[in-house]
Amino acid sequence: MKKWDIAVIPGDGIGIEVTPEAIRVLDTIADIHGGISFQYKEYPWSCQYYLEHGVMMPEDGLQQLEQSDAVFLGAVGDPKLVPDHVSLWGLLVNIRRGFEQVINVRPAKQMSGIDSPLVDPKGFDFTVVRENSEGEYSEVGGRIHSGEDETVIQSAIFTRRGVTRTMDYAFELAKTRRGHVTSATKSNGLVHSMPFWDEVFQDISKNYNSIETQSIHIDALSAYLVSKPHAFDVIVASNLFGDILTDIGAAIMGSIGIAPAANINLNGKYPSMFEPVHGSAPDIVGKGIANPIGQIWTAKMMLDHLGEQEMGTLLLDSIEEVIEKGIKTPDIGGTSSTTEVTDHILNTLTLRA
Amino acid sequence: MKKWDIAVIPGDGIGIEVTPEAIRVLDTIADIHGGISFQYKEYPWSCQYYLEHGVMMPEDGLQQLEQSDAVFLGAVGDPKLVPDHVSLWGLLVNIRRGFEQVINVRPAKQMSGIDSPLVDPKGFDFTVVRENSEGEYSEVGGRIHSGEDETVIQSAIFTRRGVTRTMDYAFELAKTRRGHVTSATKSNGLVHSMPFWDEVFQDISKNYNSIETQSIHIDALSAYLVSKPHAFDVIVASNLFGDILTDIGAAIMGSIGIAPAANINLNGKYPSMFEPVHGSAPDIVGKGIANPIGQIWTAKMMLDHLGEQEMGTLLLDSIEEVIEKGIKTPDIGGTSSTTEVTDHILNTLTLRA
Ligand SMILES: CC(C)[C@H](C(=O)O)[C@@H](O)C(=O)O
Numbered sequence: 006m007k008k009w010d011i012a013v014i015p016g017d018g019i020g021i022e023v024t025p026e027a028i029r030v031l032d033t034i035a036d037i038h039g040g041i042s043f044q045y046k047e048y049p050w051s052c053q054y055y056l057e058h059g060v061m062m063p064e065d066g067l068q069q070l071e072q073s074d075a076v077f078l079g080a081v082g083d084p085k086l087v088p089d090h091v092s093l094w095g096l097l098v099n100i101r102r103g104f105e106q107v108i109n110v111r112p113a114k115q116m117s118g119i120d121s122p123l124v125d126p127k128g129f130d131f132t133v134v135r136e137n138s139e140g141e142y143s144e145v146g147g148r149i150h151s152g153e154d155e156t157v158i159q160s161a162i163f164t165r166r167g168v169t170r171t172m173d174y175a176f177e178l179a180k181t182r183r184g185h186v187t188s189a190t191k192s193n194g195l196v197h198s199m200p201f202w203d204e205v206f207q208d209i210s211k212n213y214n215s216i217e218t219q220s221i222h223i224d225a226l227s228a229y230l231v232s233k234p235h236a237f238d239v240i241v242a243s244n245l246f247g248d249i250l251t252d253i254g255a256a257i258m259g260s261i262g263i264a265p266a267a268n269i270n271l272n273g274k275y276p277s278m279f280e281p282v283h284g285s286a287p288d289i290v291g292k293g294i295a296n297p298i299g300q301i302w303t304a305k306m307m308l309d310h311l312g313e314q315e316m317g318t319l320l321l322d323s324i325e326e327v328i329e330k331g332i333k334t335p336d337i338g339g340t341s342s343t344t345e346v347t348d349h350i351l352n353t354l355t356l357r358a
Numbered sequence: 359m360k361k362w363d364i365a366v367i368p369g370d371g372i373g374i375e376v377t378p379e380a381i382r383v384l385d386t387i388a389d390i391h392g393g394i395s396f397q398y399k400e401y402p403w404s405c406q407y408y409l410e411h412g413v414m415m416p417e418d419g420l421q422q423l424e425q426s427d428a429v430f431l432g433a434v435g436d437p438k439l440v441p442d443h444v445s446l447w448g449l450l451v452n453i454r455r456g457f458e459q460v461i462n463v464r465p466a467k468q469m470s471g472i473d474s475p476l477v478d479p480k481g482f483d484f485t486v487v488r489e490n491s492e493g494e495y496s497e498v499g500g501r502i503h504s505g506e507d508e509t510v511i512q513s514a515i516f517t518r519r520g521v522t523r524t525m526d527y528a529f530e531l532a533k534t535r536r537g538h539v540t541s542a543t544k545s546n547g548l549v550h551s552m553p554f555w556d557e558v559f560q561d562i563s564k565n566y567n568s569i570e571t572q573s574i575h576i577d578a579l580s581a582y583l584v585s586k587p588h589a590f591d592v593i594v595a596s597n598l599f600g601d602i603l604t605d606i607g608a609a610i611m612g613s614i615g616i617a618p619a620a621n622i623n624l625n626g627k628y629p630s631m632f633e634p635v636h637g638s639a640p641d642i643v644g645k646g647i648a649n650p651i652g653q654i655w656t657a658k659m660m661l662d663h664l665g666e667q668e669m670g671t672l673l674l675d676s677i678e679e680v681i682e683k684g685i686k687t688p689d690i691g692g693t694s695s696t697t698e699v700t701d702h703i704l705n706t707l708t709l710r711a
């Protein structure tokens with residue numbers, strides 16, 4: 006019996022509502038499999054925790070999580086309680102960086118049963134591989150002068166190591182998919198960072214002769230995700246560009262409520278972290294209508310990462326079946342509750358197994 | 359008789375094809391009006407010019423343009439001849455900065471007769487006011503070390519003056535529209551520049567009590583332009599964010615071939631510049647199918663800027679009428695040529711006048 010230790014951080018808002026749903030799913034998966042089990046340890050780190058302790062997580066928080074096989078996170082942030090940059094950098098970004106989760110992987114695909122806002126989504130199916138540790142999200146910068154003369158500098162920092170490992174990951178992923186990598190650039194506007202990004206992309210593509218490549222400026226690429234998303238397979242992007250592209254990806258899927266994400270530690274030193282793309286959505290908290298699919302699909306990414314791809318595939322198939330049957334929360338045009346959607350996924354899993 | 363001196367830079371690719379079309383339109387407008395005329399001076403600055411002279415425009419280029427009432431530009435860039443950042447910074451960005459065209463204005467609206475890729479565009483009609491002189495597009499930065507350790511820094515620089523004038527422009531514009539301004543931020547990721555951006559936005563909004571405001575992170579905002587573009591009126595954005603949002607705007611309109619833009623000089627010291635959002639599109643050059651509407655709609659923005667709003671409105675109405683009749687280039691689902699579309703616009707103008 007393989008036992009996986011999962012550190013669970015429900016976080017804020019609907020994070021608290023959807024995380025237990027995904028755990029019900031994981032337990033059913035374990036039952037079906039027979040040879041694996043999950044042991045959860047829950048951490049109450051959140052904006053509420055901040056109000057009580059003055060920090061989003063304790064000083065030794067990373068050490069507490071370190072022995073787990075994966076971190077499973079719901080959503081962080083509640084701007085009414087704590088400013089976003091405090092809550093998000095204090096918890097989410099802190100874990101991403103502390104655990105060297107240098108890659109963020111976010112798939113986007115047309116799901117039958119969910120109406121895309123696009124007239125003709127043509128079965129798009131792409132994955133964004135996002136640099137997750139440096140780039141535009143740097144704390145380097147500051148202010149000078151005040152009043153009318155106030156000037157602010159914000160520096161993006163890219164290292165060859167950081168860019169290389171991200172691109173390697175993207176190319177390796179493309180090998181297992183349709184063999185195509187698109188690089189998101191803006192070398193015509195950002196004249197230091199992006200020409201460098203392009204150079205590394207060219208260098209690395211030489212190691213992957215079987216992979217087709219192209220570079221597209223972020224402005225045009227954002228537009229293409231609307232006009233021809235089916236043209237993309239793997240997209241590799243910087244921290245900021247990846248952030249933007251994956252939200253567009255969620256939008257064309259029909260709801261940010263279904264989009265999953267994985268923060269990958271590559272060197273095996275620390276656990277990886279799995280958290281959906283959506284945030285804590287304070288506006289729908291307590292109504293029982295939060296879409297659990299983002300969190301459940303994220304559990305599928307965790308299963309894949311733990312080596313349980315067969316279970317991962319079973320789970321995604323079950324999710325799709327339930328959606329196709331019309332068992333959906335309101336954000337994707339249904340009338341079902343959070344719990345009802347999960348219940349149907351559990352039944353489908355059991356029937357399919 | 360008011361005489362306007364227009365400096366014309368057709369540039370590269372389809373810029374050379376669509377600029378003369380827009381000039382035919384301007385001449386017809388002058389005839390209809392009776393009290394204005396346009397005098398054009400054409401400049402051959404382009405990638406071809408670069409190959410012959412080693413620069414995109416002569417050293418005294420700005421002086422040559424300086425006395426004109428407006429610069430009317432087609433498109434710049436031909437990556438097969440000159441790297442994009444060389445051609446674009448050498449000409450386009452050079453003029454934007456040299457002439458202190460600190461604001462870039464780009465409208466996006468659903469046009470009846472053009473199929474949006476969105477199922478339900480709900481008559482969206484918004485304008486992006488983009489900071490056009492600083493921010494992420496700065497030449498500050500560089501590289502250190504080589505090989506595995508190579509590290510690149512790219513600094514974004516925001517000044518209170520630069521941000522303030524952009525936001526003021528946006529608020530003033532909102533007064534003439536539906537009274538709503540959305541600020542594109544990313545203060546949860548870019549922890550120096552964007553909290554500053556948000557502060558200035560809050561300060562300025564205090565001067566405009568009648569205007570409703572909201573701040574939305576660029577990732578979510580990009581997604582909203584897909585899921586609910588009708589919810590926006592004026593959007594104010596930094597240089598890079600504005601670049602991305604306006605390409606999404608063009609995409610949901612149905613083609614980048616129709617989107618217009620204006621680079622505005624605020625202090626009256628230098629001419630403003632009018633150039634469509636699309637680039638030189640080398641792939642369709644010489645086929646006679648380039649959509650002239652981006653350039654012609656850009657001429658409408660120039661007319662507005664010169665104080666000829668009545669003519670501007672007549673022109674946009676005529677464009678819409680022609681599109682509704684189905685006289686369209688292939689990019690928006692028609693079979694007409696560049697010239698045919700313009701001919702119909704000329705006829706419609708004359709009939710409506
Ligand atoms: C070519 C490039 C520098 C330019 C920009 O990003 O400003 C273009 O994309 C635009 O939007 O006019």
Ligand SMILES: CC(C)[C@H](C(=O)O)[C@@H](O)C(=O)O
Nearest residue numbers: 093097098248282546547577
């Ligand atoms: C909250 C924020 C820092 C974060 C990011 O931009 O990385 C979020 O948007 C995400 O995509 O996970």
